[in-house]
Amino acid sequence: xxxxxxxxxxxxxxxxxxxxxxxxxxxxxxxxxxxxxxxxxxxxxxxxxxxxxxxxxxxxxxxxxxxxxxxxxxxxxxxxxxxxxxxxxxxxxxxxxxxxxxxxxxxxxxxxxxxxxxxxxxxxxxxxxxxxxxxxxxxxxxxxxxxxxxxxxxxxxxxxxxxxxxxxxxxxxxxxxxxxxxxxxxxxxxxxxxxxxxxxxxxxxxxxxxxxxxxxxxxxxxxxxxxxxxxxxxxxxxxxxxxxxxxxxxxxxxxxxxxxxxxxxxxxxxxxxxxxxxxxxxxxxxxxxxxxxxxxxxxxxxxxxxxxxxxxxxxxxxxxxxxxxxxxxxxxxxxxxxxxxxxxxxxxxxxxxxxxxxxxxxxxxxxxxxxxxxxxxxxxxxxxxxxxxxxxxxxxxxxxxxxxxxxxxxxxxxxxxx
Numbered sequence: 001x002x003x004x005x006x007x008x009x010x011x012x013x014x015x016x017x018x019x020x021x022x023x024x025x026x027x028x029x030x031x032x033x034x035x036x037x038x039x040x041x042x043x044x045x046x047x048x049x050x051x052x053x054x055x056x057x058x059x060x061x062x063x064x065x066x067x068x069x070x071x072x073x074x075x076x077x078x079x080x081x082x083x084x085x086x087x088x089x090x091x092x093x094x095x096x097x098x099x100x101x102x103x104x105x106x107x108x109x110x111x112x113x114x115x116x117x118x119x120x121x122x123x124x125x126x127x128x129x130x131x132x133x134x135x136x137x138x139x140x141x142x143x144x145x146x147x148x149x150x151x152x153x154x155x156x157x158x159x160x161x162x163x164x165x166x167x168x169x170x171x172x173x174x175x176x177x178x179x180x181x182x183x184x185x186x187x188x189x190x191x192x193x194x195x196x197x198x199x200x201x202x203x204x205x206x207x208x209x210x211x212x213x214x215x216x217x218x219x220x221x222x223x224x225x226x227x228x229x230x231x232x233x234x235x236x237x238x239x240x241x242x243x244x245x246x247x248x249x250x251x252x253x254x255x256x257x258x259x260x261x262x263x264x265x266x267x268x269x270x271x272x273x274x275x276x277x278x279x280x281x282x283x284x285x286x287x288x289x290x291x292x293x294x295x296x297x298x299x300x301x302x303x304x305x306x307x308x309x310x311x312x313x314x315x316x317x318x319x320x321x322x323x324x325x326x327x328x329x330x331x332x333x334x335x336x337x338x339x340x341x342x343x344x345x346x347x348x349x350x351x352x353x354x355x356x357x358x359x360x361x362x363x364x365x366x367x368x369x370x371x372x373x374x375x376x377x378x379x380x381x382x383x384x385x386x387x388x389x390x391x392x393x394x395x396x397x398x399x400x401x402x403x404x405x406x407x408x409x410x411x412x413x414x415x416x417x418x
Contacts, residue, residue: 007265007291007293007320008291008292008293008320008321008322008358008360009290009291009319009320009358011291013265013267014229014265016199016229016231017229017231017267020201020203020231020233022130022132022178022180022181022203023130023132023178025064025066025086025132025133028063028064028084028086028130029061029062029063029064029082029084030057030060030062030063030064031063031064031066031086032053032056032057032063032064032065032066033066033068034046034049034050034053034065034066034067034068034072035068035070037049037052037053039053039072040072041070041071041072043071043073044073045073045074045075045096045098045101046072046073046074047074047075047076047077047096047101050065050072050074050077051077051078053065054077054078054079054080054083055080057080057082057083058080058081058082058083061082062081062082062083062084063082063083063084064083064084064085064086064130065083065084065085065086066086066088067085067086067087067088067091067092067093067133067135068088068090068091069088069089069090069091070090070091070092071091071092071094072091072092072093072094073094073095073096073140074093074094074095074096074101074120075095075096075098075101075102075120076101076102076103076117076118076119076120076122076166077120077121077122078118078122078123078124079121079122079123079126079129080123080126081125081126081127082126082128083129084129084130084131084132085121085130085131085132085133086130086132086133087132087133087134087135087136087137087182088133088134088135089133089134089135090135091133091135091136092135092136092137092138093120093135093136093137093138094138094140095120095137095138095139095140095141095166095168095187095188096140097140097141097142097143097144097188099117099144099164099165099166099188102117102118102119102120102166103117103118104116104117105117105118107170108170108172108193108195108225108259109161109167109190109193110160110161110250110285111225111247111248111249111250111251111254111260111285111286112250112285113259116161116164117164117165117166117167118166118167118170119166119167119168119169119170119193120137120139120166120167120168120169121137121168121169121170122169122170122171123170123171123172123174124171124172124173124174125172125173125174126171126174126177127174127175127176128175128176128177129171129174129176129177129178130177130178130179130180131169131177131178131179131180131182132178132179132180132181132182133181133182134181134182135182135183136182136183136184136185137168137169137182137183137184137185138185138186139166139168139185139186139187139188139191140186140188141165141186141187141188141189141209141216141219142186142214144163144165144188144189145188145214145215145216145217146214147163148163148165148217149214149215149217151163159342160189160217160218165188165189166188166189167187167188167189167190167191167192167193168184168187168188168190168191168192169184169191169192169193170192170193170195171192171193171194171195171197171200172194172195172196172197173195173196173197174196174197174200175197175198175199176199176200177194177197177199177200177201178200178201178203179192179200179201179202179203179205180201180202180203180204180205181203181204181205182205182206183205183206183207183208184205184206184207184208184221185206185207185208185209186208186209186210186216186219187209187216187219188219189218189219190218190219190220190223191207191209191219191220191221191222191239192207192221192222192223193223193225194222194223194224194225194227194230195225195226195227196225196226196227196261197227197230198227198228198229199228199229199230200227200229200230200231201230201231201232201233202222202230202231202232202233202235203231203233203234203235204233204234204235205235205236206235206236207221207222207235207236207237207238207239207243208236208237208238208239208274209238209239209240209241210240211240211275215240216239216240216241217240217241218240218241219239219240219241220239220241220242220243220245221235221237221239221242221243221244221245221276222243222244222245223245223247224244224245224246224247224263224266225247225248225263225285226247226248226249226259226260226261226262226263227263227266228262228263228264228265229264229265229266230263230265230266230267231267231269232244232266232267232268232269232271233267233268233269233270233271234269234270234271235271235272236271236272236273236274237271237272237273237274237276237279238273238274238275238276238300239275239276240275240276240277241276241277242276242277242278242279242281242307243273243276243278243279243280243281243302244266244268244279244280244281244294245278245281245283246263246266246280246281246282246283246286246289246292247263247285247286248260248261248262248263248285248286248287248288248289249261249285249286249287249314250284250285250286250287250311250313250314251313251314251344251346252313252314252315252345252346252347252348252352253348254287254314254315255287255288255314255315260287261287261288262287262288262289262290263286263288263289263290263292264289264290264291265290265291266289266291266292266293267293267294267295268280268293268294268295268297269293269294269295269296269297270296270297271297271298272297272298272299272300273297273298273299273300273301273302273328274300274301274302275300275301275302275303276302276303277302277303277304277307278302278303278304278305278306278307278335279294279297279299279302279304279305279306279307279330280292280294280305280306280307280321280323281304281307281309282307282308282309282316282318282321282356283307283308283309283310283311283316283339284309284311284339284341285311285314286309286314286316286318287314287315287316287317288316288317288318288319289317289318289319289321290317290319290320291320292320292321292322293322293324294306294322294323294324294326295322295323295324295325296324296325297325297326297327297328298327298328299326299327299328299329299330299366300328300329301328301329301330301331302330302331303330303331303332303335304330304331304332304333304334304335305323305326305330305332305333305334305366306321306323306333306334306335306359306361307332307335307336308335308336308356308359309337309339310336310337310338310339310354310356310377310380310381311338311339311340311343311354312338312339312340312343312345312351312380313343313344313345313346313348313351313352314343314352314354315352315353315354316354316355316356316381317354317355317356317357318354318355318356318357318359319355319356319357319358319359320358321356321358321359321360322359322360322361322362323360323361323362323364324360324361324362324363324364325363325364326361326363326364326365326366327364327365327366328366328367329366329367329368330366330367330368330369331368331369331370332368332369332370332373333361333364333366333368333370333371333372333393333395334361334371334372334373334374335370335373335374336356336373336374336375336383336404337373337374337375338375338377338380338381351379351380353379353380353381353382354380354381354382355381355382355383355384356381356382356383356384357382357383357384357385358385359383359385359386359387359405360386360387360388360389361386361387361388361389361391362387362388362389362390362391363389363390363391364390364391364392364393365392365393366393366394367393367394367395368393368394368395368396369395369396369397370395370396370397370398370399371391371393371395371397371398371399371400371415372388372398372399372400372401372404373397373399374399374401374404374405375404376401376403376404382406383404383405383406384405384406384407385405385406385407385408386405386407386408386409387408387409387411388400388408388409388410388411388413389409389410389411389412389413390411390412390413391412391413391414391415392413392414392416393414393415393416394415394416394417394418395415395416395417395418396417396418397417398415398417400415
């Protein structure tokens with residue numbers, strides 16, 4: 001019998017988190033193989049044809065759209081209740097690199113609901129969807145990455161949205177989602193984005209985008225935005241931004257807006273990280289994260305393991321976050337600083353005070369650039385009830401100061417400065 005595990009606040013971890021079985025293709029219903037419907041691996045865009053297959057499957061009570069071996073191009077696709085996606089080994093679903101193949105719509109992006117572009121794959125209000133297989137979903141983002149940096153050279157103040165770029169996968173208002181086995185790569189913008197979803201599993205996925213020779217800007221691996229009960233297990237991340245990012249809203253009154261909210265009960269385990277900006281990042285558009293666990297992870301050179309971005313224009317509360325059983329190499333094991341990129345108080349005259357509390361980092365064996373890189377900013381945020389336990393690191397800089405966080409417990413911590 002499995003010993004009952006607890007979230008950081010002491011509540012039990014539900015048995016749902018331990019069921020990592022992924023359905024077989026044969027269990028997903030009627031198979032709609034796209035090449036049976038005129039879609040070819042010839043470099044042409046087949047958005048209308050693939051969407052017709054999805055619509056046909058939905059009208060017939062559901063089934064699974066199958067991408068066989070070959071490379072098939074499409075613009076924005078919209079999945080419906082009962083319709084799954086299976087990408088076979090050797091199969092590539094390739095996004096168009098023309099933004100006009102992603103019609104402007106009202107969507108959620110960067111902590112706001114606004115007009116922007118959809119993703120390559122979109123689903124709203126679905127229950128029980130599987131996006132699985134051994135194949136590849138490729139955003140084909142090189143053209144927009146180049147355009148972004150060209151625009152940034154002309155205008156250094158341009159934002160992420162100024163160069164319009166689609167995401168790879170966007171799922172909203174949905175439950176019981178399984179994403180497994182796939183390689184998700186080269187997104188124009190964020191790679192996968194969950195909004196107002198619950199009970200989502202990422203199992204054994206590989207999510208990548210390049211840092212060179214052309215950097216893939218803001219290609220976060222997984223953006224979790226007002227979601228609960230998310231398991232990320234056995235995945236590999238190497239992206240030119242953050243890997244697992246907790247979102248939820250931004251702005252001086254974001255905590256009162258009905259479209260915003262909390263992320264709760266998130267577990268990231270048995271994952272490996274190549275280069276990325278942050279392995280677990282709270283922010284930059286985030287108002288409340290609670291009961292977050294990252295455990296048994298290997299680091300291959302990310303910039304930050306735990307990164308708390310503290311916005312001076314947004315009320316934020318990060319609580320009951322545990323990072324444990326970490327090995328490898330990282331620039332900063334813990335990073336906590338004000339985050340001022342594109343912030344806007346919108347007429348508010350005071351700075352809303354945020355809190356990060358009940359943060360635990362333990363059982364770490366790492367080589368670091370800086371062990372504890374944190375900035376005290378009591379006028380903006382309060383750090384309290386931190387626990388650092390069973391840590392043995394080699395680091396160029398220690399960085400720890402006992403006046404950064406109130407009521408910090410330091411237990412069996414060894415920092416060998418190089």
